[in-house]
Amino acid sequence: MNESRLREDIALLSRSLFERGFSVGSAGNISAAVEDGLLITPTNSCLGFIDPARISKLDRDGRHIAGDPPSKEIFLHRAFYETRPATGAVVHLHSTFATALSCLSDVDPQDCIPPLTPYVVMRVGQVPLVPYVRPGEPKAGDLIRELGGRYAAMLLANHGPVVSATDLHAAVYAAEELEETAKLLVSLRGQRTRLLDADQVDELKRVFGTF
Ligand SMILES: O=C(O)[C@@H](O)C(=O)COP(=O)(O)O
Numbered sequence: 649m650n651e652s653r654l655r656e657d658i659a660l661l662s663r664s665l666f667e668r669g670f671s672v673g674s675a676g677n678i679s680a681a682v683e684d685g686l687l688i689t690p691t692n693s694c695l696g697f698i699d700p701a702r703i704s705k706l707d708r709d710g711r712h713i714a715g716d717p718p719s720k721e722i723f724l725h726r727a728f729y730e731t732r733p734a735t736g737a738v739v740h741l742h743s744t745f746a747t748a749l750s751c752l753s754d755v756d757p758q759d760c761i762p763p764l765t766p767y768v769v770m771r772v773g774q775v776p777l778v779p780y781v782r783p784g785e786p787k788a789g790d791l792i793r794e795l796g797g798r799y800a801a802m803l804l805a806n807h808g809p810v811v812s813a814t815d816l817h818a819a820v821y822a823a824e825e826l827e828e829t830a831k832l833l834v835s836l837r838g839q840r841t842r843l844l845d846a847d848q849v850d851e852l853k854r855v856f857g858t859f
């Protein structure tokens with residue numbers, strides 16, 4: 649996809665997420681890979697009102713070369729591109745239910761999103777919890793790199809979800825699926841819940857691939 653079309657798509661999908669309540673105020677940021685670097689939403693921008701022409705551009709070494717100053721979470725985004733070379737886009741949100749899960753003290757830090765439905769297994773995969781660091785701290789990138797590229801999505805403790813995929817649309821869809829599953833998990837807390845069993849999860853991975 650050419651860069652100007654990708655810029656339009658970032659603005660369009662950002663607005664769609666904002667209008668449907670997946671982000672509020674100036675929370676969240678979205679990046680996408682281009683041939684000579686990456687595009688990322690500007691810092692302090694509202695996802696509802698991204699101007700395609702002002703989206704920040706960084707070169708392959710992470711230097712800001714065009715557009716408004718980039719999201720302060722650039723370290724976090726770059727860690728995905730570095731450790732998962734097939735990554736085409738990264739979406740970070742403060743969506744309500746995924747963020748709620750990231751604040752629970754009894755969530756399994758290896759596997760915050762148990763296999764409740766097939767689609768979350770197919771689109772998101774296993775989701776670990778990344779220990780809390782202050783937003784914008786380069787250490788978030790180090791913690792993600794330590795996971796060695798094994799996970800497409802993570803919950804940042806007491807902060808929110810970050811989701812990667814091979815292209816922008818897939819990353820946005822996965823972020824939405826993660827949020828909807830988190831909503832189900834929070835709604836079902838305290839209820840006796842049937843999860844997919846190991847054979848069912850293995851079958852999904854076999855048929856639809858793993859993340
Ligand atoms: O939570 C934060 O402060 C950031 O992670 C965030 O969501 C927005 O930061 P910018 O992209 O720098 O506006």
Ligand SMILES: [Zn+2]
Nearest residue numbers: 676742783808
């Ligand atoms: Zn954030």
